[in-house]
Amino acid sequence: MAMGLSLIFGVLEIVNFAHGEFYMLGAMIAYFLVARLHVGYWPMIAGVTLAVAALGVVLYEALLASVRGRSFERSILLTLGVSMVLQNGAIALWTTTPRMVETEYAYTNVTAGGIRIPLLRVFALALAAAAFAALFTVLHRTRIGKAMRGLAQNPDAALMVGIDPRAVSRLAGAIGIGLAGLAGAALAPIYSVHPTMGFAFVFKAFAVIIVGGLGDVRGAAIAAVALGVVESFVAGFFPLILVDAVAFVAMILFLLFRPAGLFGRGVRV
Amino acid sequence: MTEPRPTILDLREVTAGYGDEPVVVGFSHRVPAAAITTLVGPNGAGKSTLLRAIYGLVVQVGGRIVFEDEELGDLPPAARLRRGIGFVPQGRCNFPLMTVCENLQLGTYTLARAEATRAVERVLALFPVLRARWRVLAGNLSGGEQQLLEMAMVLETAPRLLLLDEPSLGLSPANLDQVFDTIADIRRRGVTVVMVEQNVEAALAISDTAVVMDLGRKVLEGPAHAVMEDPRVRAVYLGGTAAGESR
Ligand SMILES: Nc1ncnc2c1ncn2[C@@H]1O[C@H](COP(=O)(O)OP(=O)(O)OP(=O)(O)O)[C@@H](O)[C@H]1O
Ligand SMILES: [Mg+2]
Secondary structure (H helix, E strand, C coil): HHHHHHHHHHHCCCCCCCCHHHHHHHHHHHHHHEEEECHHHHHHHHHHHHHHHHHHHHHHHHHHCCCCCCCCCHHHHHHHHHHHHHHHHHHHHHHCEEEECCCCCCCCEEECCCCEHHHHHHHHHHHHHHHHHHHHHHHHHHHHHHHHHHHCCCHHHHHCCCCCHHHHHHHHHHHHHHHHHHHHHHHHCCCCCCCCCCCCHHHHHHHHHHHHHCHHHHHHHHHHHHHHHHHHHHHHHCCHHHHHHHHHHHHHHHHHCCCCCCCCCCCCC | CCCCEEEEEEEEEEEEECCCCEEEEEEEEEEEEECEEEEEEECCHHHHHHHHHCCCCCCEEEEEEEECCCCCCCHHHHHHHHEEEECCCCCCCCCCEEEHHHHHHCCCCCCHHHHHHHHHHHHHHHCCCHCCCCEEEEEHHHHHHHHHHHHHHHHCCCCCCEEECCCCCCCCHHHHHHHHHHHHHHHHHHEEEEEEEEHHHHHHHCCCCEEEECCCCCEEEHHHHHHCCCCHHHHHHHHHCHHHHHH
């Protein structure tokens, strides 16, 4: 999830406050596919990821293409707005009742070293690892992936070598938001699905910006990645509540001890 | 020697800028093919803006830009690059966290895969220094090496027109000679060069034509040696007066 956020942040220079809502949408779509259409686990994962990635393209084309790098504040307000619309829309359509997504693997466990682990958690972990490996491979081995990194490092140089920033950003948006959808799809069968499940993410995005240093693009990208790593680590060993706490604890510590952010650069925004 | 060269780029009353007030105003000029044209003028004259307009990076509100007898209209930069116009912007412009190798790979972004490898080999023959720095991050190269890398990245696409914005900016004297030598070499290979330079004496020494620009307009043009002898130009650039104080 943080991976997608930092990809969008790096390439589009936009902090996507609506990221958590796409995670929620992913989980919702997962519910519909499984509970209503009786789709199996793996087709559901693929379907949700593609559907949310497509929504990412829509979001990019409709709103974000015009703000790229133009105004940091505007992108914050815009994505916050999208977040609120999606969340309240979901509440209106869906009510706040949590629902369960019951896939064919719901009651399957695997035993490893005497410990019983639900298979769905193993799948979720494997999916996260696979997504990370795939993203890394795309960014470092393929031409379009290198173009994404290039655009993030220097938009002027990207134009110099003939990269079409719009096409590359659109793809980065689709992949980034698609990853949020994938997270929603993988976690929906494990936790319950409800409209405010993505809400904590808005604060996490804030935390990432503060830890990275306000307006410091590179710092925030690093903070997002670090948060993702620490979170998955904590998630492996502790209850979910603590996972959410990580970002806020970090944010509070940084506000107390390093208010200028990771690299201590000046506040510009 | 003095037979007129064909025109590769024809600027007709080009007006371009960023907001309401255009920065380049009704600029007309014919750029001769296979020659070096140098654009000089005080800071803020609109030199960079003119180059950016030719590459499609700023809003062109009026006039026409005709390259090889075809009007460019509102073609985006990538399409202009594919047509044969390369642009190396002012200041450092590469991918600092990627190696020289990766930067050169991205330089072939608009080329077919089969052609890409040959393009890399071609520029390495022209810039052997880059082969020695193959695995170094571009951001860790010296200023002169970075400038050469950026020119190499653009030359990979084999442009017929190369736009260079202040290629000598911030370079040490030794690097400066190397960059100007390379530009002269590029021109000998038949590429048309249009460059903006503050280093007027060194730039005009390798140029065929010079254009003086001020307040977004063309104020003087002629053979490079003649422009260098022009008393007004000497007073502004070569007589010790700061460029900015000319107005
Ligand atoms: N991105 C921009 N947005 C708005 N105005 C700009 C922008 N870039 C340049 N300008 C304005 O356009 C005018 C001309 O700038 P330009 O960069 O073309 O000058 P220049 O001749 O290249 O100067 P220099 O020698 O300093 O590079 C300046 O007044 C500048 O303030
Ligand atoms: Mg300039």
